[in-house]
Structure formats: structure tokens, C-alpha cells
Amino acid sequence: xxxxxxxxxxxxxxxxxxxxxxxxxxxxxxxxxxxxxxxxxxxxxxxxxxxxxxxxxxxxxxxxxxxxxxxxxxxxxxxxxxxxxxxxxxxxxxxxxxxxxxxxxxxxxxxxxxxxxxxxxxxxxxxxxxxxxxxxxxxxxxxxxxxxxxxxxxxxxxxxxxxxxxxxxxxxxxxxxxxxxxxxxxxxxxxxxxxxxxxxxxxxxxxxxxxxxxxxxxxxxxxxxxxxxxxxxxxxxxxxxxxxxxxxxxxxxxxxxxxxxxxxxxxxxxxxxxxxxxxxxxxxxxxxxxxxxxxxxxxxxxxxxxxxxxxxxxxxxxxxxxxxx
Amino acid sequence: xxxxxxxxxxxxxxxxxxxxxxxxxxxxxxxxxxxxxxxxxxxxxxxxxxxxxxxxxxxxxxxxxxxxxxxxxxxxxxxxxxxxxxxxxxxxxxxxxxxxxxxxxxxxxxxxxxxxxxxxxxxxxxxxxxxxxxxxxxxxxxxxxxxxxxxxxxxxxxxxxxxxxxxxxxxxxxxxxxxxxxxxxxxxxxxxxxxxxxxxxxxxxxxxxxxxxxxxxxxxxxxxxxxxxxxxxxxxxxxxxxxxxxxxxxxx
Ligand SMILES: Nc1ncnc2c1ncn2[C@@H]1O[C@H](COP(=O)(O)OP(=O)(O)OP(=O)(O)O)[C@@H](O)[C@H]1O
Ligand SMILES: [Mg+2]
Numbered sequence: 001x002x003x004x005x006x007x008x009x010x011x012x013x014x015x016x017x018x019x020x021x022x023x024x025x026x027x028x029x030x031x032x033x034x035x036x037x038x039x040x041x042x043x044x045x046x047x048x049x050x051x052x053x054x055x056x057x058x059x060x061x062x063x064x065x066x067x068x069x070x071x072x073x074x075x076x077x078x079x080x081x082x083x084x085x086x087x088x089x090x091x092x093x094x095x096x097x098x099x100x101x102x103x104x105x106x107x108x109x110x111x112x113x114x115x116x117x118x119x120x121x122x123x124x125x126x127x128x129x130x131x132x133x134x135x136x137x138x139x140x141x142x143x144x145x146x147x148x149x150x151x152x153x154x155x156x157x158x159x160x161x162x163x164x165x166x167x168x169x170x171x172x173x174x175x176x177x178x179x180x181x182x183x184x185x186x187x188x189x190x191x192x193x194x195x196x197x198x199x200x201x202x203x204x205x206x207x208x209x210x211x212x213x214x215x216x217x218x219x220x221x222x223x224x225x226x227x228x229x230x231x232x233x234x235x236x237x238x239x240x241x242x243x244x245x246x247x248x249x250x251x252x253x254x255x256x257x258x259x260x261x262x263x264x265x266x267x268x269x270x271x272x273x274x275x276x277x278x279x280x281x282x283x284x285x286x287x288x289x290x291x292x293x294x295x296x297x298x299x300x301x302x303x304x305x306x307x308x309x310x311x312x313x314x315x316x317x318x319x320x321x322x323x324x325x
Numbered sequence: 326x327x328x329x330x331x332x333x334x335x336x337x338x339x340x341x342x343x344x345x346x347x348x349x350x351x352x353x354x355x356x357x358x359x360x361x362x363x364x365x366x367x368x369x370x371x372x373x374x375x376x377x378x379x380x381x382x383x384x385x386x387x388x389x390x391x392x393x394x395x396x397x398x399x400x401x402x403x404x405x406x407x408x409x410x411x412x413x414x415x416x417x418x419x420x421x422x423x424x425x426x427x428x429x430x431x432x433x434x435x436x437x438x439x440x441x442x443x444x445x446x447x448x449x450x451x452x453x454x455x456x457x458x459x460x461x462x463x464x465x466x467x468x469x470x471x472x473x474x475x476x477x478x479x480x481x482x483x484x485x486x487x488x489x490x491x492x493x494x495x496x497x498x499x500x501x502x503x504x505x506x507x508x509x510x511x512x513x514x515x516x517x518x519x520x521x522x523x524x525x526x527x528x529x530x531x532x533x534x535x536x537x538x539x540x541x542x543x544x545x546x547x548x549x550x551x552x553x554x555x556x557x558x559x560x561x562x563x564x565x566x567x568x569x570x571x572x573x574x575x576x577x
Contacts, residue, residue, distance in 0.1 A: 180426075180427065181431065187416040191414035192431075194414070195431050195432045195477060196428070196481060197399055197427070197431045198399045199399065
């Protein structure tokens with residue numbers, strides 16, 4: 001109880017810090033804050049399907065990309081800004097629900113491969129459907145009004161709102177019947193069926209939740225950047241990064257995705273700044289590190305034990321020296 | 326007596342193999358029925374057909390007056406048709422209490438997670454696992470895992486319960502404990518179909534016995550008659566067993 005209260009306090013401070021960047025930081029830092037927030041929101045979303053339900057989904061970029069395009073196309077056709085974002089979210093949710101009914105029949109590796117194929121297929125459709133999407137040339141999106149600083153703070157607060165909404169949803173799910181069902185499915189799907197869990201429906205709900213916020217983030221991102229193209233919107237790198245962030249923080253926990261996204265983005269910044277060419281390599285290194293050393297993520301580490309072990313080591317060193325002298 | 330479950334010409338093929346072939350029988354409310362047969366006879370498959378795990382290749386299943394031939398596994402559970410697995414299937418990283426609560430919440434009548442947890446304590450006490458409520462299910466030893474399966478099924482408030490070799494891997498004392506528990510469950514009015522290899526156990530608990538062989542039902546009746554049935558002796562029991570039963574003048 002104390003521990004989880006501490007987690008909440010830390011989270012509120014963290015979000016307050018992000019929210020306050022426009023007050024003191026330069027534009028570059030605000031952009032990092034936006035990136036941090038949108039990745040946190042997508043990580044929290046992915047946790048519904050990948051963490052709670054245990055289905056290794058790699059379709060995040062498809063949801064993000066469709067969100068970008070639906071938002072952009074709607075705005076270009078005169079739909080007001082916020083309504084375009086809402087439309088994009090609803091469209092992505094419906095898309096995910098229909099798609100989920102099909103690909104959630106697959107399990108394990110098959111599901112992973114199927115879900116990554118969705119990203120490729122949606123990207124190909126987008127780049128071939130030139131009349132609607134501008135094809136490989138991309139689309140210009142109506143720019144947000146205001147000077148760069150104002151636009152950046154506005155986008156930051158919108159992204160923060162999405163993150164808070166996604167996070168509150170995940171707290172609710174974690175404590176509800178839905179969350180209980182998802183945990184049953186992740187631990188033993190046959191047994192879940194046998195105790196009366198309608199696994200198909202619950203999996204579709206989880207998959208849809210994992211999609212909807214990514215759709216919103218995509219639409220807002222498109223409005224912010226002002227220009228989108230298929231390669232940037234349906235990026236394989238994005239689809240891999242988000243699950244890695246969640247695994248880094250602790251899959252299936254409420255705070256894990258935010259911790260993971262924070263740690264990942266900050267690490268990435270350090271590496272960007274110092275070793276530009278090595279940026280891709282760190283993703284690989286983090287994956288390897290995760291698999292071997294942190295199978296349960298940063299949050300599940302037993303810090304007490306780690307700490308004690310370190311102290312013990314320090315304490316032992318002088319004793320051996322005594323013995324040898 | 327009211328009929329709770331009826332099978333009409335039920336069959337299942339896996340590719341070319343007929344795992345279950347033209348099986349018909351009915352179970353009455355509150356009965357304890359033994360289902361026996363050699364390895365690979367199709368016993369587990371039959372339970373899977375009744376509970377919607379596999380779709381039927383042919384025939385019909387009626388439960389509580391309703392045609393349930395096309396039901397899904399989760400629907401069977403909600404209707405009150407529960408089963409345990411031959412290989413126990415816990416939710417390993419949940420506590421023992423949470424495992425049982427899953428049954429109460431999704432298959433039973435509990436309206437919320439908290440209500441389910443509350444109701445589940447009684448089921449844990451019923452099977453004698455109350456001291457393990459807060460331990461992870463994965464840390465239980467085999468006999469207790471089997472009890473957990475029972476508690477989970479009971480939390481669903483089933484009308485019929487199918488037990489697939491609940492006694493396999495238990496020693497004599499543990500089996501006695503399990504049988505006592507099964508009788509207690511039957512006393513609650515639950516119809517029980519029990520798959521069991523140990524004849525002594527089957528005979529001590531069953532009011533009626535079904536025998537499956539190569540997917541076909543070769544006998545259905547009173548235990549005393551079934552074990553003297555020549556086809557059953559030939560297919561499953563063996564002549565030595567039959568002779569011993571004859572010699573002991575087994576009263577069943
Ligand atoms: N999912 C499946 N796919 C293909 N064949 C199957 C499947 N399930 C069972 N079978 C086959 O059906 C037949 C009956 O198997 P089943 O498991 O029902 O027998 P059983 O009577 O329960 O045996 P045991 O006493 O060993 O548990 C076997 O030949 C088995 O190989
Ligand atoms: Mg079997």
C-alpha cells in the first residue's frame with residue numbers, strides 16, 4: 001500500500017515536470033517532452049494487449065499510422081481539428097476490433113508475425129492509394145496556429161491528456177473484471193475458457209484498447225508535424241520500440257510502461273547526443289539486455305536484494321584482505 | 326429423477342481417426358457415474374465434446390433440456406457444466422484464492438471481483454485449502470493442485486461436474502481424501518461423471534458405469550453387471566480381474 005502510494009506520488013511529480021518544460025526549457029527540450037509523452041501513451045496502450053493479456057502485438061505502428069492519415073485527410077476535407085482527432089480515434093478503434101476478431105485466433109509467434117504483417121499491409125495500401133493519401137509523396141496537414149513555442153506547448157498538453165486518459169483506463173482495467181479476465185487469459189487461456197471467460201470478446205477489447213490511444217496520438221502527431229508520409233507513419237522501428245519500452249519497465253504492471261518509456265527515451269537522447277551512428281544499435285542492445293538480465297522489467301527488480309548484495313560485496317572485500325595478510 | 330445431460334449419437338473424427346463414435350447415453354441429476362476404458366479409448370475427447378472444447382463431428386448434446394451441441398467452452402461453464410483437466414490447469418501466477426475467484430466471477434454468480442474473492446473463501450474451506458489462500462498456485466503440490474481444480478469448478482456452482490482422472494498421481498490416503506470430497510460434492514446435488522483408471526476407486530464410488538472402447542460405448546449400466554460383461558472383460562478389465570471379482574464375490 002505504502003509502496004504503491006509512493007509510485008503514484010512519483011508519477012505525479014514526473015508528469016508535473018514534463019508539463020512544466022514550456023515554462024523554463026528551450027524548444028528542443030519541449031520536443032523531447034512531447035516525444036516522451038506520446039511514447040508513454042503508446043506504451044500504456046500496448047500494455048493492454050502485450051502486458052495484461054500476454055499477446056505479443058507488433059501492430060502499434062499500424063494504429064499510429066492510420067490515426068495520422070485519418071486525422072490528416074479529415075482535416076484536409078474541412079473537419080475541425082478536435083473532431084478530426086476524435087474521428088481518427090474512432091476509426092482506429094473500429095479497425096482494431098474488426099481486425100482483432102481475425103488475428104487474435106493466432107497465438108504466440110504466429111500472432112506476433114501476423115500483427116507485424118498488418119503494419120506492412122496498411123503501409124502498402126496507404127502508399128498505393130494515391131488519390132486519397134497522396135501515395136509516396138505524402139500529405140500536407142493544415143498547420144496549427146501560433147508561434148513554434150505556443151504550438152509545442154499546446155501539443156504537449158494534448159499528448160499529456162491522452163497519456164493521463166490511457167493511464168486512468170489502465171488503472172480501471174487492472175482492478176476490474178475485464179483486467180481479471182485478461183490476466184486469466186495471459187496465464188492459461190484454455191483454463192480461462194473453462195471457467196467461463198469469453199476469451200474472444202475480452203481479447204478483442206484489449207486489442208482495441210491497445211489501438212485507440214495510438215490512433216489519437218497519431219492524429220495529433222500529424223497535426224503537429226504538418227506533413228506525413230507512409231514510411232514515417234507506418235514505421236517498423238516504432239512498432240518494435242513500444243513493446244521494448246514496456247518490457248523494459250515491466251509488462252502487465254500499471255506503472256511499468258511509463259517507467260520504460262521514460263528510461264528508453266532518455267537513454268536514446270544520451271546516445272543521440274553522443275554517438276549518432278550508434279542509435280539503432282542501442283535498441284538491439286536493450287533488447288538483448290532485457291532478454292538476459294531483466295525478464296520482468298525494471299519495476300519487478302528486487303531492489304532490496306540488489307542493494308544488499310552490493311553492500312555485502314563491499315563488506316566482504318576487506319575481510320578477504322585481512323585473511324590473506 | 327430428472328435428466329440433466331443427454332448425448333445422442335455423438336461422434337468426433339480427428340482427420341481419419343474416429344476418436345468417439347456414435348455414443349448415446351443420459352445422466353440423471355445427482356448421479357455419480359464412472360467412465361472407464363483403455364488408454365486412447367476417447368474418454369477425454371468425450372468430455373471435450375460435452376464441454377464445447379471440440380466441435381462435434383456428429384450427433385447432439387442436450388444439457389438441462391437445452392440443445393447445447395454448438396456451444397463454446399465458456400458457454401458450457403456458464404450453463405453449469407464444469408470439468409477438471411486430466412493435466413491440472415491453474416493460473417500459475419495468481420494466488421490460490423484468485424484462481425477460485427476466477428471460477429466464481431466468470432462461471433458463477435459473483436457480480437464483482439471483490440464479491441468473487443469473498444465467495445471463494447468458502448469453497449477453499451470446503452476442499453481444505455483455506456491455509457493456502459494467499460500462496461501462488463504454482464507453489465502447490467500435486468494433491469493440493471487437484472483440490473484447487475475442484476474448488477475452482479465448485480465456485481462456478483455447476484449442475485454437472487466432469488472429473489478427468491482427478492486421482493491420478495495420488496497415493497492411497499490422498500485418494501481416500503479426494504473420494505470423500507467427491508461424495509460431499511455429490512451431496513450438494515451436483516451430477517458427477519468421473520473418469521478413473523483404478524477399478525477399486527470406480528467401484529467404490531459409482532452408481533453406474535459407462536465403458537468406452539475404441540471410441541464406442543460398449544457398456545452402460547449397474548457396476549455389478551458391467552464388470553461381468555464379457556465384452557468389458559475382454560476389452561479392458563482382463564480375465565484375471567474378472568476371476569478375482571468372481572472369487573471375492575464383490576458386492577457392488
Ligand atoms: N486434439 C486431437 N487431435 C488429434 N487426435 C486426438 C486429439 N485428441 C485426442 N486425439 C486422439 O483421440 C483418441 C482418443 O484420445 P483420448 O485422449 O480421448 O483418450 P482417453 O480415453 O482420454 O485416454 P487416456 O486414458 O490415455 O487419457 C486417441 O487416439 C488420441 O490420439
Ligand atoms: Mg484422457
